[in-house]
Amino acid sequence: MTSLLPLILILPLAGFALTGLLGRRFPHSAHNIALWAVAASWAVASVVAAAILSGAEPFGEHGAGITLWTWIPAAGFNAEMALYADSLTACLLIVVTSIGLLVHIYSVGYMAHDPGRWRFFSYLNLFMFSMLLLVLADNFLLLFAGWELVGLCSYLLIGFWYPRRSAAEAAKKAFLVNRVGDMGFALGIMAIWFQLGTSSMRDAFARFDQVPHEWQIAIALLLFCGAVGKSAQFPLHVWLPDAMEGPTPVSALIHAATMVNAGVYLVARCSPIFGAASEVMVVVAAIGIFTAILAASIAFTQNDIKRVLAYSTVSQLGYMFAALGVGAWTAAIFHLMSHGFFKGLLFLCSGSVIHACGDEQDMRHMGGLWRRIPATYLTMLVGAIAIAGVPPLAGFFSKDEILSGAYKNGFYWVWGIGFVVAGMTAFYMFRLMGLTFWGRSRLDPEKDRHVHESPLSMTGPLILLAIPAALLGLGIGWPPESGWVHQWLAPVFEPTLAAAGQHEAAYELFGLDGALALVTTSLVAVAILVAWRLFGVDIPVLGLRAEGRPERVRSISAAPIMRSLYRGSAAKWWFDDINDFLFVRLGGRLAAGVFWFDRVVIDGAVNGIGTATAAAGLRLRRVQTGRVQNYALGIALGLLAMMAGYLLIAVVR
Amino acid sequence: MSGSLDSYLILSGILFAIGAFGFLARRNAISMLMSIELMLNAVNLTIVAFGAFVEPLSGHASVIALLVVAVAAAEATVGLAIVLAIYRNRRTPLVDEYHEMQQ
Numbered sequence: 001m002t003s004l005l006p007l008i009l010i011l012p013l014a015g016f017a018l019t020g021l022l023g024r025r026f027p028h029s030a031h032n033i034a035l036w037a038v039a040a041s042w043a044v045a046s047v048v049a050a051a052i053l054s055g056a057e058p059f060g061e062h063g064a065g066i067t068l069w070t071w072i073p074a075a076g077f078n079a080e081m082a083l084y085a086d087s088l089t090a091c092l093l094i095v096v097t098s099i100g101l102l103v104h105i106y107s108v109g110y111m112a113h114d115p116g117r118w119r120f121f122s123y124l125n126l127f128m129f130s131m132l133l134l135v136l137a138d139n140f141l142l143l144f145a146g147w148e149l150v151g152l153c154s155y156l157l158i159g160f161w162y163p164r165r166s167a168a169e170a171a172k173k174a175f176l177v178n179r180v181g182d183m184g185f186a187l188g189i190m191a192i193w194f195q196l197g198t199s200s201m202r203d204a205f206a207r208f209d210q211v212p213h214e215w216q217i218a219i220a221l222l223l224f225c226g227a228v229g230k231s232a233q234f235p236l237h238v239w240l241p242d243a244m245e246g247p248t249p250v251s252a253l254i255h256a257a258t259m260v261n262a263g264v265y266l267v268a269r270c271s272p273i274f275g276a277a278s279e280v281m282v283v284v285a286a287i288g289i290f291t292a293i294l295a296a297s298i299a300f301t302q303n304d305i306k307r308v309l310a311y312s313t314v315s316q317l318g319y320m321f322a323a324l325g326v327g328a329w330t331a332a333i334f335h336l337m338s339h340g341f342f343k344g345l346l347f348l349c350s351g352s353v354i355h356a357c358g359d360e361q362d363m364r365h366m367g368g369l370w371r372r373i374p375a376t377y378l379t380m381l382v383g384a385i386a387i388a389g390v391p392p393l394a395g396f397f398s399k400d401e402i403l404s405g406a407y408k409n410g411f412y413w414v415w416g417i418g419f420v421v422a423g424m425t426a427f428y429m430f431r432l433m434g435l436t437f438w439g440r441s442r443l444d445p446e447k448d449r450h451v452h453e454s455p456l457s458m459t460g461p462l463i464l465l466a467i468p469a470a471l472l473g474l475g476i477g478w479p480p481e482s483g484w485v486h487q488w489l490a491p492v493f494e495p496t497l498a499a500a501g502q503h504e505a506a507y508e509l510f511g512l513d514g515a516l517a518l519v520t521t522s523l524v525a526v527a528i529l530v531a532w533r534l535f536g537v538d539i540p541v542l543g544l545r546a547e548g549r550p551e552r553v554r555s556i557s558a559a560p561i562m563r564s565l566y567r568g569s570a571a572k573w574w575f576d577d578i579n580d581f582l583f584v585r586l587g588g589r590l591a592a593g594v595f596w597f598d599r600v601v602i603d604g605a606v607n608g609i610g611t612a613t614a615a616a617g618l619r620l621r622r623v624q625t626g627r628v629q630n631y632a633l634g635i636a637l638g639l640l641a642m643m644a645g646y647l648l649i650a651v652v653r
Numbered sequence: 654m655s656g657s658l659d660s661y662l663i664l665s666g667i668l669f670a671i672g673a674f675g676f677l678a679r680r681n682a683i684s685m686l687m688s689i690e691l692m693l694n695a696v697n698l699t700i701v702a703f704g705a706f707v708e709p710l711s712g713h714a715s716v717i718a719l720l721v722v723a724v725a726a727a728e729a730t731v732g733l734a735i736v737l738a739i740y741r742n743r744r745t746p747l748v749d750e751y752h753e754m755q756q
Contacts, residue, residue, distance in 0.1 A: 627749055628685075629677050636673055 001058055002066040004048050005083040008093070009132050011041040016125035023118025030118030031108050034125045038104045041128065042097040052090040053488050061491040062086055065138050072141070079199050084138030087488040091333055092135045092265055095340040096258050098468075100128050102461035103253040106348055109457035110249055110355060120160060120247065127153035131258050135265065140189045140199045143266075147185065147230065150259045151178050157254060158246040170242040177239040181229015185266075188222030191215065205272040213277075220277035223270055224284060231263025231317045234291040238575050240314055244306040248351030251306060256313045257344035261336050264320045268333055268493075274324070275496035285325025285406075289417045292318030294573065296424040300431070301570040304361050305350045308432050312387065313343055315421060319402055322414050327500060328405025329493040334477060334485045335402055338394035342386040342469035348462055349380035352454045353436060358447040363432065368441035373453045377437050379462040384433050386469045388426035389524050391517075397473030400517045401481070407516060415516075422520050426527035434535025481513075661702035668695035680747045682736040686729060693725040 015037025023030035051059060058064040063086025072079040085093070104124060111117050130153055134146030159171030192204050195211045208216070227233070232240035243255045254260075267274055267284065274281055295314035302308045316339050323332035354361055356373050370377040386393040389400070399422060406414040441448060453459065468475075476484040568574070668691055675688030697718050704714020740746055 626751070628751075629680075629748065633677055636677065 001048070001051055001056070002064050002083075002085075004044055005066055005085055005136055006068060008041050008045050008048065008097075009083075009129055009136065011037045011044070012125045012128035012132065016122050016129060019118055019125060020122035023122055027115065027118055031104075031111075031121045034121035035104050035108065037125055038097070038101050038128055041132070042101040045093045045097040045132075048085060049090040049093045052085055052087055053484075059085065063089065071139075076197075077193075077199075079139055079141045081142065082138040082200070083136040084202070085136060086492055088265075088268060088333065088492045089135055091337055091485070091488065092261070093132070095261070095337050096128070096131050096135060099257045099340055099344045099465070100124075100131075100253060102464055103249045103257075103344070103348070106252075106351070106458050106461040107247075107249040109455045110351055111247065112455075114247075116160070120157075123153055123156050123160070124250075124253070127157070127254060127259070131262070134262055138201055140192065140201055140204070143201070144185065144189060147226070147262060147266075148182065150254070150262060151175065151182070151230070154178075154243065154254050154259055157250040158243045160246055160250065164245070167245040170239075170245040174239040174243050177236050178229045181226045181236055184222045184225020184229070185227075188219050188226065191219045191222060195219070201269070205270075208272050208276055211276075216273070216277045217279055220270075220274050220280035221283070223266060223273065224280060227263030227266045227321075228287065229263070230266075231260050231321070232314050233263070233287050233318060233321060234294055235575070237291060237295065237314050238572075238579060241302075241307050241310040241572075244304070244310050248306065248347060248354060251310070252344045252347030252351065255310065256347050257340040260313060260317055261320075261340065264317065264324065264332060264336050267321070267324045268329055271329055271493055271496040272499075275500050278500065281325050281327065283325070285322050285411060285414050288318045288321025288323075288325055289414045289421075290318070291315070292322060292421045293417050293424070294318075296421050296428065297569050298572050299428040300424070301566055303363050305353065305363050305366070305432065305436060306347070306361060308363075308428060309343070309346055309350055312346075312425065312428065315425065316343065316387070319399065319418065319421070322418060323402040323405060326406045326409045326411045326414055327497065328402055328409065329496065330486050330489045331398065331401035331405045333489055335398035337476075337485070338386070338398045338469075338472050341465055341472055342383045342394055345379060345462065345465035345469045346383040346387065348458070348465065349376050349383060352376040352458055352462065353380075355454050355458070356451050357443060358450055360443065360447060363435040365442050365444060366436045367439045367443070368437070369451065370437040372451050375453055375459040376462065379459075379466040380437070381433065382466040382470050384429045386473075388429050388528060389422055389520065390426075390528075391521060392474050393470050394468065394473035394477075396517075396521070397477035397483075400520060401477070403520055404513050404516045408512070419520060419523065423523040423527040426524040427531045430528050430531030431535050434531060438535065658702060658706040661706075662699060665695040665698040665702065668692075668698065680749055682739070682746050682748050683733075685748065686732045686736065689732070690725060690729060693721060693728075697721045697725075 015034045018037075019030055019034045022033075052063060055061060063084060065082055065084030068081040068083070070078060071081040104121070107120065107124065111120055114120065127150060130146050130149030132146075134143055134150060137143040137146055155171050155175040158174050159168050161167045162171075189199065193199055195215050196204050196207055198204050198207075211219070229236045240255060240260065244251050246255070274284065292315045295311045295318060299308050299311035299315065302311060316335070320332045320335050320339070323329075323335060352373065353366070353369065353376060356369065356376065357366060360366065382393070386395040389395045391397075403415055403418050403422070406412075406418060443451070476488075571577070672688045672691030672693075672695060675691065676685050679685055679688065700714050700718050700721065704710050704718070736746065739751060743750065
């Protein structure tokens with residue numbers, strides 16, 4: 001069974017190679033190889049995941065791996081080409097391959113008219129390979145290779161429409177911001193090597209208690225740096241919203257459902273490391289929950305439909321980090337899975353909306369689409385309800401577990417902020433729904449005429465994604481705290497929880513947990529109602545009709561405090577401007593100073609030596625007259641000088 | 654004064670000085686070769702004089718003098734051949750017009 005693990009990787013890699021090499025020749029059928037490669041990989045991964053999750057041999061409770069060959073055999077330094085799969089891997093395998101497959105199918109329709117389709121599909125396949133490598137790696141170096149490869153694919157796909165300047169710049173931004181985090185990650189791997197002399201993950205985890213505590217903290221912080229970059233957490237969150245310049249399927253697959261989860265996966269995978277450094281756990285929780293509320297507040301005022309979803313992604317990733325930080329490991333992975341499905345669904349729906357509106361992304365120029373693209377509307381509604389956390393959809397279960405986990409583990413501040421964020425999430429999602437689908441059409445009349453439902457290759461994946469988005473929580477999260485997902489992941493996180501002295505408290509439906517869920521759900525309901533009252537024109541709910549929107553929005557936003565808040569949120573709290581000032585302006589000055597020093601002092605010294613030598617040569621050339629008598633005179637004078645010296649010595653003696 | 658070593662040395666010094674001056678001052682290549690011969694013979698005279706007046710050197714000096722004569726003959730042959738070759742090429746025996754070899 002373990003020999004199937006490399007097959008999961010080889011299939012998309014082969015798809016990438018074939019599509020990349022031959023695609024240019026067959027531009028119209030280039031997607032076929034890629035599609036079938038991913039479908040085959042999905043099938044194999046499903047078999048493997050089913051085997052792991054059912055505890056079949058050889059995986060058992062703690063998983064099993066396979067060592068293919070020794071990657072870097074050097075004296076005293078060995079890196080194995082080793083794959084390993086346990087139930088955490090299996091959860092990620094399910095998310096990555098099934099969303100990947102659906103996004104591939106969707107892209108066939110979405111990219112139908114793009115001449116660079118073969119390039120797109122080969123990049124997507126390369127991404128699948130890299131992400132699966134990241135998930136399956138049993139070695140920090142191998143994980144890092146996958147980590148960097150997904151970064152590369154992200155760069156290539158954000159900048160897929162590279163003639164567009166904003167796309168090229170967004171790609172560059174994503175790549176550069178990620179490098180900041182990856183630097184920390186690389187240092188973390190080196191620190192582990194320095195302390196333990198191993199690059200194997202399980203080996204490092206097993207012996208991690210031998211590391212001095214200061215080093216444990218340093219290693220955990222450095223690894224977390226990498227996670228912060230890849231998962232777009234504060235202060236490195238600025239790249240993800242800009243990454244929406246890429247084609248929408250890419251946003252769904254890479255920047256919502258899979259790659260950005262790599263940071264969460266890394267922290268969860270390294271739970272023995274983070275568990276040993278409890279100080280860092282507080283940092284993780286704080287950064288996570290702060291990012292959650294920061295991104296949610298920005299999502300309030302964005303007008304680009306994909307940007308709202310992007311900030312929502314940042315916010316939900318913050319939730320996951322908060323869950324990791326408070327020690328609710330299982331809840332974090334549970335939320336990762338459910339978020340992968342409903343956020344993938346939401347992005348694909350937004351792609352369908354954009355497709356229908358003739359590449360219009362500004363929600364101010366949409367509205368009233370619900371009758372005209374019903375399949376997209378209904379599936380997106382499912383996604384929105386799921387992310388808002390309305391029971392019994394997926395988001396409710398996972399979000400509720402995070403909040404109750406925070407409360408029960410004594411992180412009341414995390415719970416408090418998370419509670420507010422839950423309400424904010426519901427509000428901005430229904431603002432998005434209201435602006436896009438409800439009310440009167442504000443579409444450009446020219447584009448309005450061409451509004452059409454997307455082809456089956458696009459709506460099919462939407463419907464297929466809506467099913468897990470609706471039912472995943474109930475399916476694997478029920479009954480709460482003892483559903484399948486908990487049984488699956490318990491062996492992975494048990495040692496860490498035991499070491500931290502935490503244990504899963506019993507779930508009390510008619511006690512604390514029920515009360516927490518009830519409070520959160522009522523806040524969500526209020527937020528949805530408010531959003532509906534503000535933005536939901538013409539959609540009757542319970543026989544009520546909301547009246548015209550603009551007057552009400554205007555009367556609320558007239559208050560000065562609201563206006564300043566609005567401005568801050570719309571300007572994304574000026575993070576781009578701060579970065580621009582700190583790193584572009586001040587950093588640019590510093591760089592200019594260093595450049596001056598290099599040019600004037602260092603280059604000056606080097607060039608000065610050169611010039612002096614050349615000038616000396618020019619002068620000394622005169623000595624070589626080519627006249628034999630001049631040389632002879634030199635010899636004679638030298639002879640005389642020697643003779644005089646000899647005589648002088650003789651006289652002095 | 655004749656019959657003493659000093660007179661021979663002074664004579665050969667004068668001869669050498671004349672040769673050196675000729676070599677440095679004359680522009681004609683043939684004259685310069687002749688000046689070199691003069692210097693060589695001045696040295697030869699010194700060697701022979703030392704051989705005649707210093708007892709331990711008497712056997713060796715004539716051998717060295719013969720060697721110098723042979724070398725001088727070879728030098729004159731090669732020198733003259735070069736001068737002739739350059740003369741055919743340049744149509745002038747004056748060395749200060751040969752400085753194209755400078756670069």
